[in-house]
Amino acid sequence: MCLKRKKWCLSFLALLMSFMMLAAGCGGKGTASDGGAKQQADSNVTIKMLDVGQGDAILIRTPEQTVLIDTSDVDEKQKLSAALKDEKVKVIDKLIITHPHADHLGGMSVVFNECEVKAVYDNGQAATTKLYRDYLKTIKSKGIQYKALRDGDRIDFGGGAVFEVLSPTEDMVKEGGHDEKGKINLNLNSVVGRLVYGEFSMMFTGDAETESEKGIMKRHAPKELKSTILKSGHHGSKTSSGPKFLRAVQPEAALISCGKGNEYHHPHPSTRNKYTKYKIDFYRTDVNGMITVETDGHYYTITTERGTKNDDTGN
């Protein structure tokens, strides 16, 4: 599954990035495609970790579909709205809500009001908040197609991109996500899945914690987990990115979504140390702004709005 060649290019401006990719040849000249430059560009998958403060919102564009994973927080709505406008997103084929915490579900009104959402996926676990009730009401009133995701589901993202769901299981949702002390922790049942496009793959984790990671490793062989890039679980918190999980996933890079000066001090120093130990480059939205991954299924590039990889100065 190793990429035969990878090139990294970093830029401080998104526009400059495009120019650099053309000028420096960082745009993926994979032998997987024998077509011309245009055909290659059309067959790329782009993953953008939007810079939307303390929360998650990840925009995925495949050759055929637009997918949004999470909607960031209620307080970050304006940032999400601006980011979706910048990206000219009008239709979202698939909206995935990893779990119903406010920093993942909070911007859903922006998404439902400003975009046409064709289908919604989540883990099917109810929350007691008004935010969650409004979310369900909107899905019903707009007649949007809905499905609760379970380990083993495969969702077609179009153009050859597939999302393989690894967690939660039906039993986990029935149990309700109680932690070792018996307290409900909605993070535990986050939707976890692997986007696979050719030889490229990316593990999406929501706020899944080490307990969830252990379950995934019990149910799945390492080859089903190995991923080129990891979406750092729980904003880089120490609750996630367990060493065994990192060894199973073997990512080359980890992307962390967190707000500048956030009160939780995400990402935790121990997480950053683990990434360094396992030679995983990390990028973080509070330092790097929006982080963009582009792949043709063979090569990939990671570009940022500003700063460099492995910058430890954010918190």
Ligand SMILES: [Zn+2]
């Ligand atoms: Zn979160």
